[in-house]
Structure formats: structure tokens, C-alpha cells
Amino acid sequence: MFDEVNNDVRAAPEENKIGLGKIREWFQDAVDKSRDWRKEAKEDYRFVSGKQWKNADKEQLEKFGRPAITINKIKPLMNVLSGYQRLNRYDISFLPRTNDDMELCKVREGVTKYIFDDCDYEYQESQVFMDGAIGGIGWFWVYYKFDEEMGDGEIKIARESPFNMYVDPEAKEIDYSDANYIIRAKWVNKADLINVYPEKAEEIKNQQQEYDSMEPVDEQYDHLYYKRDLQKLRLVECWYKVKVKEKIYIMPGGKIINEQDMQNISEEQLMQMYLSGQIPIEQTITVDKVRVCSFFGGVLLEDIESPYEHGQIPFIPFVVFKFFDEDEPAGIVRDLKDPQREVNKRRSQSLHILNTSSYNNWIRETDAQSDEQKAHMKKLASLPGGVIEVQPGTLSRGAMQRLEAPQPPLSLFQAGQEAAADLPSISGINEALMGVDMPANASGRAIELKQKQAITHIAPMFDNLRKCKKRLASLLWGKHGRKGLVQQFYTEKKVFRIEGVGGKPDFITINQQVTQIGPFGQAVTTTLNDITQGDFDIIVADTQASASQRQAQMYSLIDAVKTLGVPGDAVFDLILDLSDIPNKEDIKQRLQQRQQAQQKAQEAQAAAEQAKQIRMSNSIAFKDAPPAIQLAMAAKAGLIDQKIADEAIKQFVAYNYPQLLQQQANKQQVNNQQITNQIMQAINQGIPTNQILSQLINLGIPAQTAQILLQQVKNQAEINSQPINQNQAPQQNNSNMTLAALNSLRSGNVPAM
Structure with a gap:
């Protein structure tokens, strides 16, 4: 084959050959x-x-x-x-x-x-x-x-x-994908053909001599394979399809490989597949195999399988x-x-x-001009400034007349x-x-x-x-x-240099073997970009449709910015894409960096403005607030001790809002009584102690406080369940004492007993 890959190609069985x-x-x-x-x-x-x-x-x-x-x-x-x-x-x-x-x-x-x-x-x-x-x-x-x-x-x-x-005359598809064969025929020199097929040199020479000795009676046949005047030979390559049976293997996951690729899989990999139950499924199918036959006239140069594995x-x-x-x-x-x-x-x-x-035609009488004048008129009649001479008296009697060009x-x-x-x-x-x-x-x-x-x-x-x-x-x-x-x-490691973004060079490496240490200390080889x-x-x-269309779309966006008030920065990147400006990506990157910097500056300015407003609001509130509130704000700012501020707030509320304080105390007392009753009820129902503790903690009571509270309620339950001694005066305010203990516990103080 001319200019084709010349590697080792497996010959197909003889029954698959069509014949010259x-x-x-x-x-x-x-x-x-x-x-x-x-x-x-x-x-x-x-x-x-x-x-x-x-x-x-x-x-x-x-x-x-x-x-x-x-x-x-x-x-x-x-x-x-x-x-x-x-x-x-x-x-x-x-x-x-x-x-x-x-x-x-x-x-x-x-x-x-x-x-x-x-x-x-x-x-x-x-x-x-x-x-x-x-x-x-x-x-x-x-x-x-x-x-x-x-x-x-x-x-x-x-x-x-x-x-x-x-092309195969029987092909019907517009792209000839159903063609059984496609032929390329090229006119070449004899020396070039012999260089490609040196083993066929004698047959090529004999075929040319035969064509030279033939009478050119069959011009069509002579033109088909040989040009006598140019001493050109016609190399014909016929790429054709044959039906063959082939084994394929359906791998786990659905991938299909041929028999040759199956042989390249190692025995260890196959063993792992079989042990895991992922067994390749073998099938025999009928496929199209492509062959190529090269010949000149009656000389068969080669008939081999296609050197390409894509099957096309x-x-x-x-x-x-x-x-x-x-x-x-x-x-x-x-x-x-x-x-x-x-x-x-x-x-x-x-x-x-x-x-x-374009010539000016004339009508004249036979005696209107002499022979010399006739020759002169023929030469000058159609030229600018030409002068025509006639016999005396001719013009007066109208013996000559000019005809205008139609x-x-x-x-x-x-x-x-x-x-x-x-x-x-x-x-x-x-x-x-x-x-x-x-x-x-x-x-x-x-x-x-x-x-x-x-x-x-x-x-x-x-x-x-x-x-x-x-x-x-x-x-x-x-x-x-x-x-x-x-x-x-x-199939080997190969580095490709391509043009990247903005015309900058970029490199891609394929089939790169990398060896790493596995989890058990073994060497594991992997292929990157396989x-x-x-x-x-x-x-x-x-x-984009065309340069003109790109410009039309670009001008449409510009018109929208001018007439419709569309923000220019919102569509500037699109306008760049539609333009023919070089290094568009660099410009877009700079624009993006500038927009990000502006956004950060705006965010910093907004944060500073918000902090300023907060400071002004706090300053106004500080001036107008009562002394106790001022102490609380000072404690929040870290200017005084928090305990001093808490005591001041407590006294401020007790002095100015005693009714509110009493309402909160009553509400807290009722809440404490409800919690005590719920604990007592849970003990009576036999609920485990750890579940009662979990419920108390879910109510927001600290774990240590919940344990003390639970123990106090248990003790009180035991006292109430004992028989009353007649010599002993009855104990009063048991429940009040429990509520006092609960209030102390909730406030974080030592239980009051």
C-alpha cells in the first residue's frame, strides 16, 4: 500500500479472500x-x-x-x-x-x-x-x-x-457507509511502485512491456491501468469487507473485548475475576473484517488484512x-x-x-467622391476629428447622407x-x-x-x-x-504539546506508568491518562455562525446597552466572545479579577458602615439608658466586672418593678412545683433513674443539679411513706422546703435544706 503503515499484519484465512x-x-x-x-x-x-x-x-x-x-x-x-x-x-x-x-x-x-x-x-x-x-x-x-x-x-x-x-455501485447511503468496497486508484511511476513492492519487480516490468507491445485497440482498457504516452502505471487499492466469525468476551460491567485483548489479560486478573464471580462471557459473532488488495493490471501485489483494528x-x-x-x-x-x-x-x-x-454608416451617390476620397473616408469616417472630402456641389444636392448607429x-x-x-x-x-x-x-x-x-x-x-x-x-x-x-x-508514554487558553502552550501526557506502595507494602503500578x-x-x-453573524450579534448587544439600558458590565464578556479581539481570555480574566477586587472593597465598606451605625446606636442608647443599664453595657464591653452589673440590674428591677419581679417569682415557683410533681410521679411509676435524669437535662437543668434534685425528691418520698410517730410532732412545710431547694438548685447555689 502506498504511504500506508507497513507493520506486521496477520494474514486472514484463504477462504476470506475474494480473488484478483x-x-x-x-x-x-x-x-x-x-x-x-x-x-x-x-x-x-x-x-x-x-x-x-x-x-x-x-x-x-x-x-x-x-x-x-x-x-x-x-x-x-x-x-x-x-x-x-x-x-x-x-x-x-x-x-x-x-x-x-x-x-x-x-x-x-x-x-x-x-x-x-x-x-x-x-x-x-x-x-x-x-x-x-x-x-x-x-x-x-x-x-x-x-x-x-x-x-x-x-x-x-x-x-x-x-x-x-x-465506490461500490450498490451502496445506497449518502455517506456510503453500506459500501462493500471502496477503491483508490493512483497513477504512479514504475520506479516508485517497484520501491514499494521490490519482490514484484519482474512482474511489474513484464506487465508494462505487455502493455507497450499491445496495439491500442481498446482505449478504455489502456486508460484503465496504463498511460502509454506518460509511462504511468495505475496502482489500485481495493478496501473490501468480508464476513468472518469472531470470539468476543463481555467483561464485568458490560465492556466488550476481542480475543486478542483477552489473551493480554494476566492469569492473576482472570483468577480474581473467577473468585469474585465476575466471569467473562464468551460469544461467537459474525462481523465485517476489512481487507485491502493492491494490484496493477493483472499483477497481484498484496491481499492482506487491514492494518487497522477499527474495522472500517x-x-x-x-x-x-x-x-x-x-x-x-x-x-x-x-x-x-x-x-x-x-x-x-x-x-x-x-x-x-x-x-x-459603432461605425458611422453613409449613403452616397456613385459620383459623390473620387476613388482617393473614398479611401480617405473609409479610413477616417469613424475617427474623432476626421474630415471627409466630396466632389464640388455634392452636398448642395444631397448626394451624401449619414446614418446614425442603432x-x-x-x-x-x-x-x-x-x-x-x-x-x-x-x-x-x-x-x-x-x-x-x-x-x-x-x-x-x-x-x-x-x-x-x-x-x-x-x-x-x-x-x-x-x-x-x-x-x-x-x-x-x-x-x-x-x-x-x-x-x-x-500505546507507550507520549507527551503532546497543544495550544491552551490564550495561546499559551499546554502539555498532555498519556499512558504514564506510576509505581506506588500499596497498603500491604507491595509495589502497585498504575497508568495515568490511560x-x-x-x-x-x-x-x-x-x-458561531460566521464572522459577520458574530459581529451582528455583538452589535445587537451593544444596541441593547445603548437603547434598552442593559448594564454593560453584565454582557461585556459576551461582547468579547462575539468579537474578533485577540487574547479575549486574558481580557476576561483581568475583568473578573477587577470585579472581584471591587466586590471585596464594597463588602469591606459595607461592613465598616454597619459597624459605624452600631457604634452610633450604642452611643445614643448608652446616654439615654438608666445607670443600671449603662453598667450592663459597660460590662458587655469589658469595662467593669460582670457580677457588679448583674447585682445592679437585680436591684434596679427589685426597686422599679417589684410587681413584675413577684410575677416572675410566682411563675418560677409554679414551674418548680410542676417539675417536682413530675419527678415524684415518675418515681412512683417505677421509671428508671437514668431516664428521669435525661428528661431533667432536656429541660435545661444541669446534670449535677438534676442529680441533687432527684435525690432530694426521693428522700422526701421516703419520709412521706414512713408511718407517723405519735410522740413526734408532725413536720411542716415539706413541700415548701423542697421548692426552696429546687429554687436554690436552679440558681446554681447549694441546696437549702
Whole structure:
């Protein structure tokens, strides 16, 4: 294979090979099927480059001395479309399926960005896009290029000429995902082909000699494999699918691996799976395997398994328009050729009329001029300042008369203008998208609405490009349990340098082996940023519609700030994002730091103002408060002892509010009596002492006080339960003595007995 990875590839069983004869038939069928498209597509490319006249028409005009004018109106439209695509690229993103995959998704995005930067992907994508816009289809080639001198390789993404590609005629899907085979045929030199396949050198030379000795009776066959005049050989690569049976293993957690990966799992890991009951489930399924057959004419160069494990053909088509199964791909230029022809022909006709009617014609009598005067008039009649001489007396009798040049038909120019107006209406690329009909004072909203009319017209082709890019990502990262190029070839530790935020360099390291000491003192080796792990979904994120649209949205926000009173600082970051100012992230970061500093300053100022208000309020209250309250405030500020302030407050309340003090005492006495009764009742019910203590503590009574109180109530209960001695006077005020003890306990003093 030309420029392809040349590593060890396992040969598939012979029964899976199709055979050179059948593949040659496939190639002939694909050539026949695409013949009409190739004829139209070549003409499409010629129209964009300005070669818009058929040779027969041009020769006919030159024969009669008429001009063949070319007013190329297609090329500016295609340039606008190309510029729109370059300003509206799609980014590939990875969505994690679990929280553990978040960091790995960032790693995948970084590695993908490195691959794109390394192979200049943006330029390649723009070329493929233009292939599709012009001829209807463009092709990506995704491959791994090994450098024998460096002992390493890189993943590459390149544009492949659509005229080198041939597709299975039975494929029905717009992206040819159901194609059984896709063929690339390239014209190469004999020496280059022998360098790639030195073991086939004799067969290649013999095949060329055979073609040289043949009579060129079959021009089609001669053109298919060999160009006699250029001594070029055609290397044909047929990537085709075969059905094979394959063992797969469904691992614990649902991950599917193939037989080769299963063999790489150590016996210890398998033993741990079996002991834990997580046994891999073995299944045999039928899958598509991709093979590649390379040949030149009747010489089979190789027929091997694809060197890639993703199980897909490494060529991805970008198809613009294809409306039904038998339809051929078409681009925007296909429908613009007839209006362009009309523009050219009508302009040529108008110029011919102007050229032929620009001379001043005359009518004269035969004897009005001499032969010399006739020659002089023919030479000077149409020149400015020319003087015409006639015979004496000729003018007096009207023997000469000037004929004014007729005006060209107005309908001719109108028809030409209509043909020119058909081009933007058919292509959908209107003047608003080109930015040529908008007044300087037009609002951003007006510009955006005008451009959306054109964007809606061309949206399908960008949707197809998004799908194409998503398929490209699947070749890089694999799908359905198959390894992509990244997992297959980037197996060792590798450091990628990418452009980070604000243009600053950033580095990503994958497959980094780290050895740590385990909990039992053993060495445990783990892999950081293991790109073979984790589950993810691939999406292609949209960027802003266009530079013009970004500006329109930016001006809409600016208008809202001016006319609607929207705070500028609330939308300034959005205005920055929509602008083309460089280092936008740095500006946003500085703005954020400034806003945070302002917020902290405002918070400090508010706190200082609040403290000032509190001080003023306290100062006013201190002046107007009674002396006892002033002492309490002084104690709170730490100016005097708290006990002095408490005693002053107590005396102040006793002197000024004796009734209130008595009410509080009565209320407290009732509360104390209720607590004593509840304790007595709990003792009588046989409730354990620890539960009674817990309830007292829940009421807010300190633990030590609760224990003393409980013991006093128990003692009182025992006294009340003893029989009364007749010689002993009855004891009075038992309950009052208990209440006094309870008051002392609640106040924290020694129980009064």
C-alpha cells in the first residue's frame, strides 16, 4: 500500500479472500458507474477556474470574428462559501458517561487537537469541503504513517482527490457507509511502485512491456491501468469487507473485548475475576473484517488484512447533494453552469452588437467622391476629428447622407441581468452573505436576518460535514469495542504539546506508568491518562455562525446597552466572545479579577458602615439608658466586672418593678412545683433513674443539679411513706422546703435544706 503503515499484519484465512479476478470486475463496475459523474465534475471544476466555453462554441465564434467573453460569477460565490466554512469550523468534543471519565475526556480532546494541528487538518478540511461544494463529493484519508528512521509514527488526516476514488455501485447511503468496497486508484511511476513492492519487480516490468507491445485497440482498457504516452502505471487499492466469525468476551460491567485483548489479560486478573464471580462471557459473532488488495493490471501485489483494528475503511466521503439511491453526487456548481453560460453568451452578443454598430454608416451617390476620397473616408469616417472630402456641389444636392448607429436591443441587456440574478438565487449565497448590499447604518439584527436566509439554504451541506467529522473521530478513537488509531498505535508514554487558553502552550501526557506502595507494602503500578479506558460519546459542537453573524450579534448587544439600558458590565464578556479581539481570555480574566477586587472593597465598606451605625446606636442608647443599664453595657464591653452589673440590674428591677419581679417569682415557683410533681410521679411509676435524669437535662437543668434534685425528691418520698410517730410532732412545710431547694438548685447555689 502506498504511504500506508507497513507493520506486521496477520494474514486472514484463504477462504476470506475474494480473488484478483473478482476485484478487477468490481473496479470495472465502479469505473462504469462513475463515468457520468466524472465528466460533469471535471466540467464543474473548469467552470470555477474560468474555462466556461466549449471548444466547439469558441471556435465557431472565432471563425466569424466574434468575441467569447467570460464573466466568471461562480468563482466569487465559491470564494464566499469557502470563507464561510473557514470561519465556521466544528470542534470535536467528548461527553463522559460517568463522572470518572471527565478527566479522560479532556485528555481525548487534547490528543485530538494535537493530531489535527500536526497534520494541518483545518486546511485539509477546507480542501475537502471545496471538493464537495464544486463536484459534489470530497474525501478524507485517515491513516498511520510510520517513520523507520525515527522508529515511531504519527496519525495523519489528508485530503484525497475525488477523481482517485471509486465506490461500490450498490451502496445506497449518502455517506456510503453500506459500501462493500471502496477503491483508490493512483497513477504512479514504475520506479516508485517497484520501491514499494521490490519482490514484484519482474512482474511489474513484464506487465508494462505487455502493455507497450499491445496495439491500442481498446482505449478504455489502456486508460484503465496504463498511460502509454506518460509511462504511468495505475496502482489500485481495493478496501473490501468480508464476513468472518469472531470470539468476543463481555467483561464485568458490560465492556466488550476481542480475543486478542483477552489473551493480554494476566492469569492473576482472570483468577480474581473467577473468585469474585465476575466471569467473562464468551460469544461467537459474525462481523465485517476489512481487507485491502493492491494490484496493477493483472499483477497481484498484496491481499492482506487491514492494518487497522477499527474495522472500517479508512476513507470518509463528504457528500453535498445526493437525493436518491441512483443519483450521482452533485455540488452547488452543477446548477450554476447554465445561468453562467447564458451570462457569457449574452455579454458576448451585446459586445458584438456594440462592435458592429459603432461605425458611422453613409449613403452616397456613385459620383459623390473620387476613388482617393473614398479611401480617405473609409479610413477616417469613424475617427474623432476626421474630415471627409466630396466632389464640388455634392452636398448642395444631397448626394451624401449619414446614418446614425442603432441602439442595441434593451431586452438583450435585461435578459443578461436576469441570468446574473439567477446565480445567487440558485446557489443560496445572497448579497447579504457576501456583505455587498447592507447599508453602513444597518442594525446587527437586520444583518443577521438577511444572512440567515442564505445560511438556511446551505445548512444541509454543513450538516453533512458535521456527520463526516463525527465519523472521522470514530476512526481515531474507535467504537463498538474496537480500537481506534489512537489506542492502537499510541500505546507507550507520549507527551503532546497543544495550544491552551490564550495561546499559551499546554502539555498532555498519556499512558504514564506510576509505581506506588500499596497498603500491604507491595509495589502497585498504575497508568495515568490511560486512553484505552473509559466510556464516552463523540459530539461535534457548533461554533458561531460566521464572522459577520458574530459581529451582528455583538452589535445587537451593544444596541441593547445603548437603547434598552442593559448594564454593560453584565454582557461585556459576551461582547468579547462575539468579537474578533485577540487574547479575549486574558481580557476576561483581568475583568473578573477587577470585579472581584471591587466586590471585596464594597463588602469591606459595607461592613465598616454597619459597624459605624452600631457604634452610633450604642452611643445614643448608652446616654439615654438608666445607670443600671449603662453598667450592663459597660460590662458587655469589658469595662467593669460582670457580677457588679448583674447585682445592679437585680436591684434596679427589685426597686422599679417589684410587681413584675413577684410575677416572675410566682411563675418560677409554679414551674418548680410542676417539675417536682413530675419527678415524684415518675418515681412512683417505677421509671428508671437514668431516664428521669435525661428528661431533667432536656429541660435545661444541669446534670449535677438534676442529680441533687432527684435525690432530694426521693428522700422526701421516703419520709412521706414512713408511718407517723405519735410522740413526734408532725413536720411542716415539706413541700415548701423542697421548692426552696429546687429554687436554690436552679440558681446554681447549694441546696437549702
